[in-house]
Amino acid sequence: MSDPGQDLITITRRPDTVFVAGQGAWLTDERGKRHLDLVQGWAVNCLGHSPALITQALLAQSQRLLNPSPAYYNRPLLDLAERLVGLSCFDRVFLASSGAEANEGAVKLARRWGSRMRGGAHEVIGFEQAFHGRTLAMMSASGKPGWGEIYPPMPAGFAKARLNDITSVARAITPRTVAVMIEFVQGEAGVVVADRGFVRELRALTAERGVLLIADEVQTGIGRCGEAFAYEHFGIEPDVMTLAKGLGGGVPLAALLCKEAFNCFEPGDQGGTFCGNPLMAAVGLAVVNEVCRAEFLAGVRERATQLSTGLQAIARDFGLVGERGVGLLRALVLPSDEAAEVVTAAHALAPVGLLLNAPRPHLLRLMPALNISAAEMDEGLALLRRALREVLG
Numbered sequence: 160m161s162d163p164g165q166d167l168i169t170i171t172r173r174p175d176t177v178f179v180a181g182q183g184a185w186l187t188d189e190r191g192k193r194h195l196d197l198v199q200g201w202a203v204n205c206l207g208h209s210p211a212l213i214t215q216a217l218l219a220q221s222q223r224l225l226n227p228s229p230a231y232y233n234r235p236l237l238d239l240a241e242r243l244v245g246l247s248c249f250d251r252v253f254l255a256s257s258g259a260e261a262n263e264g265a266v267k268l269a270r271r272w273g274s275r276m277r278g279g280a281h282e283v284i285g286f287e288q289a290f291h292g293r294t295l296a297m298m299s300a301s302g303k304p305g306w307g308e309i310y311p312p313m314p315a316g317f318a319k320a321r322l323n324d325i326t327s328v329a330r331a332i333t334p335r336t337v338a339v340m341i342e343f344v345q346g347e348a349g350v351v352v353a354d355r356g357f358v359r360e361l362r363a364l365t366a367e368r369g370v371l372l373i374a375d376e377v378q379t380g381i382g383r384c385g386e387a388f389a390y391e392h393f394g395i396e397p398d399v400m401t402l403a404k405g406l407g408g409g410v411p412l413a414a415l416l417c418k419e420a421f422n423c424f425e426p427g428d429q430g431g432t433f434c435g436n437p438l439m440a441a442v443g444l445a446v447v448n449e450v451c452r453a454e455f456l457a458g459v460r461e462r463a464t465q466l467s468t469g470l471q472a473i474a475r476d477f478g479l480v481g482e483r484g485v486g487l488l489r490a491l492v493l494p495s496d497e498a499a500e501v502v503t504a505a506h507a508l509a510p511v512g513l514l515l516n517a518p519r520p521h522l523l524r525l526m527p528a529l530n531i532s533a534a535e536m537d538e539g540l541a542l543l544r545r546a547l548r549e550v551l552g
């Protein structure tokens with residue numbers, strides 16, 4: 160059989176399955192096999208595959224107005240910004256199309272503020288193992304081992320500290336430092352959760368030193384951690400925040416949010432052809448209106464407890480290291496580097512497959528749709544047991 164990806168530039172290894180349809184928690188491939196999807200586009204599809212809410216928003220907005228130009232206001236752009244301001248501690252919003260683009264915007268905003276208010280301070284401190292996206296600057300901001308060597312030379316102006324080690328942050332701050340950028344739950348690193356005490360100390364330290372706190376909530380925001388935004392879980396307010404993944408529920412949409420004091424771009428400093436596009440903004444508004452309801456978020460926390468309890472039982476029964484996470488962003492930690500084999504075995508299960516993600520060799524990450532049913536969650540846990548049995552015995 161020929162490789163389905165023979166015309167694509169090679170970027171990663173993928174199974175030879177071609178997916179043709181999705182509905183809720185399920186994906187169907189070209190051969191008609193169904194797969195329970197606990198990846199959901201890497202925590203993107205917060206309402207599952209092809210939810211009516213999104214298809215209706217797309218249809219209605221596409222018939223009304225697709226693209227007036229980023230030079231003009233449009234109604235979904237203004238409505239989504241108003242909604243995000245109302246839901247969060249922030250006052251201003253810029254819409255973009257990807258997480259990396261929103262994060263670049265956050266760094267630009269911080270540098271602009273640093274040049275105005277902090278005598279040219281421009282350096283951003285990130286954390287070891289962090290992931291902020293794949294543009295050159297965001298690769299510099301990230302702490303993924305080896306990322307400094309793939310595309311040299313890398314953009315300068317990024318330092319590193321260690322998560323949950325406030326002394327390492329204090330030591331990294333210099334007169335050049337303008338911001339600290341953090342994922343409250345490091346997703347790509349393997350669902351590593353920041354300590355509540357550390358986050359609160361970090362907030363106090365950055366405020367005291369006149370350094371911005373930028374929260375990268377690309378993966379953790381929009382209900383993923385059981386609150387609208389993960390910063391609520393830690394009881395602090397960042398100065399700047401980025402959103403993407405769940406915000407669009409499957410369409411390319413991202414946002415940069417800041418408090419009024421840091422609203423310091425001059426006209427022309429920032430922009431982009433698709434920034435504030437009404438088609439995407441209309442979807443974002445529909446998603447946010449659904450996910451950020453109190454009853455919906457209570458449901459996320461219920462499913463999170465179910466998933467956590469189920470994973471703890473699996474860890475016990477199979478002698479694994481354990482599980483961790485916040486809300487519906489969780490990981491199962493294996494005692495050895497067999498996560499990729501479990502992913503392959505889960506995919507191959509019959510008659511229905513299970514889709515899992517292994518961001519690290521010894522760890523599975525689970526990111527189900529936020530509206531997955533209790534029965535589907537149980538089915539997912541049962542399928543996971545079968546895949547683990549095949550690989551670990």
Ligand SMILES: *Cc1c(COP(=O)(O)O)cnc(C)c1O
Nearest residue numbers: 257258259290291292377378403
């Ligand atoms: C996925 C992710 C990004 C990058 O988002 P893209 O839309 O892929 O550019 C940035 N930060 C975090 C925390 C992410 O999980």
